[in-house]
Amino acid sequence: MATADSNETGSVADDALVQVAELSIDKGKDNPAYVDADQSGSITLGDTLNYAITVTNSGSATLNNVTVTDPFLGGTLVCNPETPLNGFAPGAQISCTGSHAVTQADVDRGGVDNTATADSTESDPVQDSESFTIPQNPAIAIDKAFASYVDTDGSTTISQGDTLNYTILVTNSGNVTLDAVTVSDPLLGNTLSCQPELTVNDLAPDETITCTGSYLVQQEDVDVGRVDNTATAQGEAPGGETVGPVTDDESVAIPRTFALAIDKQYAGYTDNDASSDISVGDTLNYTIVVTNTGNTTLENVTLTDSIIDDSDLSCTPTVPAASLAPGTTITCTGAYDVIQDDIDAGEVLNTA
Secondary structure, eight states: OEEEOOSSSOOEEEOOOOOOOOEEEEEEEEEEEEEOTTOOSSOOTTOEEEEEEEEEEOSSSOBOSBEEEOTTTGGGOEEESOSSBSOBOTTOEEEEEEEEEOOHHHHHHTEEEEEEEEEOSSSOOEEEEEEEEOOOOOOEEEEEEEEEEEOTTOOSSOOTTOEEEEEEEEEEOSSSOBEEEEEEOTTTGGGOEEESOTTOOOBOTTOEEEEEEEEEOOHHHHHHTEEEEEEEEEEEOTTSOEEEEEEEEEEEEOOOOOOEEEEEEEEEEEOTTOOSSOOTTOEEEEEEEEEEOSSSOEEEEOOOOSSSOGGGOEEESOSSEEEEOTTOEEEEEEEEEOOHHHHHHTSOOOOO
16 A cells, blocks of 8 residues: 655555466376276376366466467367366466376386466466386296207217207286397307397397207216207396396206126137147137217216136227227237137137
8 A cells, every 4th residue: 555645635555456466386196197908006008197287376367378288198188168267267267187007118117197287478488397106027937948959870869960940939928128138158159049139129028039940969977868059048137237047958868878888709719739620738819899879978887707817808998998888898818828728618618
């Protein structure tokens, strides 16, 4: 109030009404806050988030060209009364609703945070934000399987030199996109080939990487009767934390056979008395060949002969042999001096 006065007049006063142009905005979750499309009990990809926005003329001036915007809600934003609105009286309100379908990018961020804005010709713009938290469950799975083998030797069973073929399936089993996914399998080495290639930066939920690789069966594998190996996968969640590693083992059985063969041959005689026939004191010469006819390395291979002393046997390699690989042999030579009992019997019988 302003007042004027003088000695000759009485005082006079007048009020000047100052009008305030002001908006307020309140953005929150609508009821229901979200539509649980997959009935998971939490906010997930494809669910719908619902928002309610209330704009109030909180000043004393009537406002014109009142607008409510929320780029995040886009064309879903509906206001009552409609905007732009003229003649928005003090104390009046505009009620708006809108929705947003959760995207994979939202899940990867772990939530949705967005802002609504109200403005008019007479007032300054005002804003309010609302956040939804989205649970993240980073996970990776791996499945390694024996697919087939190449029967190189036509034996109809897995054996040394055959090729074992494997498949490895890596799956993003969580709900966030994984980066820097790696798959390793030391046994398969540089035969490991993956699609998409492991330079892939993004592996979305439920997407897979399929790898193949092969291994050449070694004698050591046959000796233990199987090929065991492990594949490993890991990735990186949007926040940078490592997911995994996870592993899967695969064991391929290899049939084993254990067998020895022996072949003893008479190799002539030494006619010590020059009688031109075998007689007492002559030396009978023998060769003995021992062969590993199985598919497995044998250990501590020994050889004995019923009439030839061990000291008179000369073997290559020496016996007892620490190991004898499949298909390899021990060759021995030995000699026996004929005695009278042999002449009386008319023959020399012996067994190795």
